[in-house]
Amino acid sequence: MRIDKFLKISRLIKRRSVAKEVTDKGRVQLNGKLAKSSSMVKVGDTIQIQFGNRIVKVKVEKLQESTKKEDASAMYTLLSDERISS
Template identity: 70%
Template sequence: MRLDKFLKIARIIKRRTVAKEVADKGRIQINGKLAKSSSTVKIGDIVKIQFGNKILEIKVLELHESTKKEDAAKMYEILSETRQDTLEK
């Protein structure tokens, strides 16, 4: 599944166009490698996303073509969530 579509369906980023912009600015990595919006996401992948001053690291658990709000959180597991300002101190 495409990275931008996964981020939207899993409700990590609300809009696919925003997910595409974030990925194309080099703010997303899959398994430690820089990812584009068209990069393929597979079950077991570790995805690291930088939102401004926050870094979110998740593990992909499930892939669905569409999902309900309640089921979206089951698609991934949060491994870490850190703020940039805490890293610099």
């Protein structure tokens, strides 16, 4: 599954177009390397996303083509959510 689609379906980012933009601007890392929006995600991968002054790190638990809002958080495990001071 493409990383931009995973971010949208897991509801880490609300829209796929925003997920694509954030990824292409270099704010998303897949297993410690900069990711492109077309990067493929597998179960067990770690994703790090920079949201302004926050860095969120998650581990991919499962891949689904679609999901309900309540089930979206089961697609990943939150490893860390830290604020960075400027």
